[in-house]
Amino acid sequence: MSGGGRGGGGMKVLHVAEKPSVAKSVATILSRNSGGLRTREGRSRYNKIFEFSYSINGRPCHMLVTSVTGHLMELEFQDRYRKWHSCDPADLFHAPVHKFVPEDKLDIKRTLEEEARWCQWLVLWLDCDREGENIAFEVIEVCTAVNPHLTIKRAHFSALIDREIHEAVQRLVEPNKCFADAVDARQEIDLRIGASFTRFQTMLLRDAFVIDFTTDDRNLVLSYGPCQFPTLGFVVERYWEIQAHEPEEFWTINCSHKSDEGIATFNWMRGHLFDYTCAVIIYEMCVQEPIATVTKVRQQEKLKYPPYPLNTIELEKRASRFFRMSSEHTMKVAEDLYQAGFISYPRTETDSFSQRTDLHAIVQEQQRHPVWGPYAQQLLEPGSGLWRNPGNGGHDDKAHPPIHPTKFSSGESGWSQDHHRLYELVVRHFLACVSQPAVGAETNVEIDIAGELFSASGRAILAKNYLDVYRFESWGSSTIPTYVSGQQFVPTSLTLDSGVTRPPPLLSEADLLSCMDKEGIGTDATMHDHIKKLLDRFYATKDSNMRFSPTNLGEALVMGYDDMGYKLWKPYLRAVMERDMKAVSEGTKSKAEVLTTSLQQMKACFVDARLNKVKLFEAMAVFFERSNRSGGDEQHAAGEVVRPCGLCQESDMVLRRNRDGNFMVGCMGYPQCRNAVWLPGSLSEAVVTTNICNTCTPARDLVFEPCLIEGVLEYNVND
Template identity: 85%
Template sequence: MSGTINVLNVAEKPSVAKSVSSILSRSPNPHSREGRSRYNRIFEFNYSIRGQPCHMIFTSVTGHLMEIEFEERFRKWHSCDPVDLYQAPVCKYVPEEKNDIKRTLEEEARKCQWLVLWLDCDREGENIAFEVIDVCRAVNHHLVIRRARFSALIDREIHHAAQNLVEPNQLFADAVDARQEIDLRIGASFTRFQTMLLRDKFNIDFSADDKNLVLSYGPCQFPTLGFVVERYWEINSHEPEEFWTINCSHKSDEGMATFNWMRGHLFDYTCVVIIYEMCVQEPTATVKNVRQAEKLKYPPHPLSTIELEKRASRYFRMSSEHTMKVAEDLYQAGFISYPRTETDCFSSRTDLHIIVQEQQRHPEWGSYAQRLLDAGAGLWRNPTGGGHDDKAHPPIHPTKFSAGEPRWSQDHCRLYELVVRHFLACVSQPAVGAETTVEIDIAGELFSASGRVILTRNYLDVYRFESWGGSMIPSYVVGQQFIPTTLTLDSGVTRPPQLLSEADLLTCMDKAGIGTDATMHDHIKKLLDRFYATKDQNTRFCPTSLGEALVMGYDNMGYELWKPNLRSMMEFDMKEVSVGNKSKHEVLTTCLQQMKACFLDARLNKIKLLEAMEVFFERSNRSTGDEHHTAGEVVRSCGLCQEADMVLRRSRDGNFMVGCLGFPQCRNAVWLPGSILEAAVTRNICSSCSPGFL
């Protein structure tokens, strides 16, 4: 192609558009102008892609450009039976608040020959890329479409991406489309069902305006709640049981050793007393075995998103949502690599030494980085992976040196430090320790004591978040005998597990395949926002009465909607779509058929939800004062909302009507002719017509 071509470049966020433009134009402040959207500026500069002169026009979106929604006639809650939402037509459209961004893309696309997509390189980013393609292709069918793939906002990554453009991945976008449609249909149907069934029947007093209270159901949110409730039930059902154990210690000139009974503990008090008395009568201890071994404590695997969230929660008590926000800030500023990755192993093509070299100037860990690069020190070790690779991004690692930026908060500093120290640790040798285990015999009962000495700290020198406990014990030789300093019979009680911490909850979700590395923190936040669970200062989760009641209701139905199994299968199917093993249509059909059957069963057994709510909440006496809520004789259940009864009433003007008790949510009503002077409900059914009109 001869001459200069116009290239429209689109990033996922305005800050990324500016960063990439600065790198490609080699200017900290490239020329820019306003677009239709005041937040999404347009940068312009010249650049050469594989020898082709290009005039680069660089703008951005703000996350998803489009939303998926039901067609207009199905959007109102009482416009249809909720079960119809499993087949109701859906569409993707640009919402009104993003029309200015759409118009910018259309105007710029008309005058360009190429469209280069700089969206985040995960499935969600790929889906947004195809949203941009749809808008731009609608006004310019001749656009050449290309994709830039990068993992860090640093010079070498961005220039490499620009010179090695690829095709966008339709399969990734299809997987997200499938997930969005499944979540919309399932979420809307169950949310409407349980909200209309429960909201006005019970006093649920946590919303300032409970007319707007929505009892939402999410296919990921609900199994996440299930983990919290299940642990809470496990704690409440625990019955403490007393046990007994025998302990002894021995003090010598070299120090103290505490020996633990190798039976652990027993629940039979009489049995333990007999054994203890035998030991007291013949207290001489004989050393039966002394084992000495070298032990290694290995550094952590390279850092994935889930591991970053878990460690930030454990070390700093940062919520997963806040961790991802801070990590995103660090990424957009060019200090760490892309923070949404399932990968915990580095490619052999990655030059890890360059990453370490960047950190040599740091006042705290710079000297450690220098030791790593010193071949004579023998500290370097090629990192071992954890076996996960999303084929999109490397593990999270530092991309640029910083000793702390002026605008960074304490959390930005701490998270950056964690990423750097974690990376330096994973390319280091394991810590080396010498462990000694001594076994003794007292009256036929075996006891053991262990001691450890750290010989070489290695990675522990930089990874201050971990320690390797242990202490020295006196020297013993086989056959040695001594009288214990103490020999005691001690009691204890079994204890329940603790409430799930945020790190525990993330682990549960990860193992069960609930959500993705980019969405897990959102599902946890929704539990708190919906008041289905609370989180204490130790980041431990406890279900609210509402959260527990909902899980109990579905559990009593006999369905495991609150268990992770169904969602795990869906997430697996989504991955199958992304690699081409299943089609989007196939996955949609299978998942929705399965969940529609669950929905119909749940509705048939709705009494179980009502009964569960009654355990925690009082019945509501609320009334709107409207004639629809005055007492009346029940005619039949409502055929529209299928949640409330249709009753015969007389309005203020004296006319009769049959209306739904679910008013104002359900407005199903039949007005009888004004000429009718009296009306009553009878059990007699006309043989010639059907009562189905109600």
């Protein structure tokens, strides 16, 4: 196929978007007033090419718009290291890696090569985050290989709407190599750590135990990921807290007072006591002198503030809390809404609007809606007093604004219920964050009974303001009778009640996202993927209440690493890596520096874990039956240790038996170390011993020679 970019007048510009739908949207918007849009096929049937005429900063251009489908390249080890038994997993920390275009992306690569060959400019329309920047440099590598003279530009946009797209193409910038390097560092770190630990624990444990999560557990991969495991750690740690909780009884004094104005419930300001005798003594004092004296009446205005502008983590947490949507599904629906032009880019850490954002124009778009349209109109009325510039959440990724509506919709016919819900959440959240806080009048009353203090409070809502539109939140109104300082009364009821302490609940998805966000595990664009992997790998389950529990497999793995004393399941190591990768994106650290530091640290962890692998066996044995399958590493911990292996000098030699019943002594480092010797006869004829016979000649390989020691026929182990 010849390059279609040869025809047409003006400078030829190749535009590359991250997805076919984005390419179509960009081409459609830019071509509306430029003499028509022509479409033709590329090498890939899904990635079409759109052609039209346009002017960039007054310069006539022949525009060619096409796309990739996410990452164009993959990072992988060289072939000799790709098979699981080809090397020691520890070698993967320094084995050569390379980026390549996989088979299913070769047609996209050929399209880019054919079109780039005839163009003068390459404009990149990849998503404006680190991952998108990395994909941009993959495209650059392919295109400049056939045309090294290309002028390369980057389009920055946050929504697929006319104004954003036209502004982006007239304000092209340079691509950000630091962003791309940060992703390269993360990919390489995750590949090396994930592959080494995954191979290690899968080969060690899979065939040794009956793990019945699949029909054929020989195909089960016990994966390890540097973000995945700390995420599992949060789930297991909360589960252990619950298991360790011992209910403890406590006692509290409750007081109520009924008058013509209503009932007030007073809470004991001590809270509760665990000492029953002490609680009874205090209660009896109150019963003997039951006159309550009002010691303090405080009335004040209280404000309930609207939420900060919406970022990715808050979107996922609120969708989980309000609609019981998983974070993975939330991001899929949000991506659909973004690509259709209804919301801004949904992967952002930013929770504050810049002063350049026309907030009133966004509200104006929503005035036509039959449900929240009247509220939007009221917001814009100068005399309503409802408008308030949004708060600043303190986070800005310098790439995208907070998530907000970009186009009006009264409900698209092709949308699912979740599309409607998420769009409504984004709109109502935006309208709320530009609204005044709710106002309430709160009354607090304190009383004294026999020297014990009790308090009650009530609230009357004076103005709901943002709560009128943000139906997902409420602020209860509860009134209490009027009291004045010095007033006395006899309580209507005064009781000593018991209760028991309760454990914390299992983590919800919103809780888990909060833990990950607080500890720096993953990014706003990847957290939902790490949570999904826990479920896909059978490490955790999610119940009907959207709360997570570890499976036996997940708990066993965390327990094994915890027993080693190495906190590989804790967030600290990964949090440091995430901070380092952010430093690479900001240009304050180099990719090479971060790779060296992180991989040295994790290789030390790996070597330590392998030396203590018996702990993994012991933890797995708590939950799973031993398998009768042989081969691999399943009997490493079961056999009697004979002596250290003199061949690899890392592992022990242990006594094992194959499925035929014959005995051998082999290295625990199998399959990396294949040092092994089969014993002649049976154990009734020979006993393996670590005694060294002076008459036997040491050899490099392990050999067994019969000798007589203290009148017993034994096989002497020589190295």
